[in-house]
Amino acid sequence: MGHFWTLLTYLHSLAGPVVMLMYPLYASVIAIETTSKLDDEQWLAYWILYSFFTLVEMALQPILSWIPIWYDIKLIFIAWLVLPQFRGAAFIYERFVREKLKQYGGNFIKDHPSSSKAKNKFVESISPKKVSYN
DSSP states (O other), X not given: OHHHHHHHHHHHHHHHHIIIIIHHHHHHHHHHHSSOHHHHHHHHHHHXXXXXXXXXXXXXXHHHTTOTTHXXXXXXXXXXXXXXXXXXXXXXXXXXXXXXXXXXXXXXXXXXXXXXXXXXXXXXXXXXXXXXXX
């Protein structure tokens, strides 16, 4: 029973890095290489939420250290964000983060350089001009 418990503890400690970092890194690389925009949104949203979650966790570490099952709660939440069946990261970004950005960021999303209007101006400025020889 001692070896089984040791193995289980070892697998439990490996689950965090695999679920939180290794799989998302692999899936992000795959997403970049595909033409689908859906998976790009999922993984960009994941990295935004994971970064925010990590910063909040660092700030609240003295309090969270008193919660004995904190690591398990975090692992379940991150797994929900990561697993493609749930698309939790895209859901939270669409439902909460984007709304807050619109509410408090004002025109941040509309006027951001990546908006389609700015892209069109940029493309027009670098595109060769059509010359008519009439």
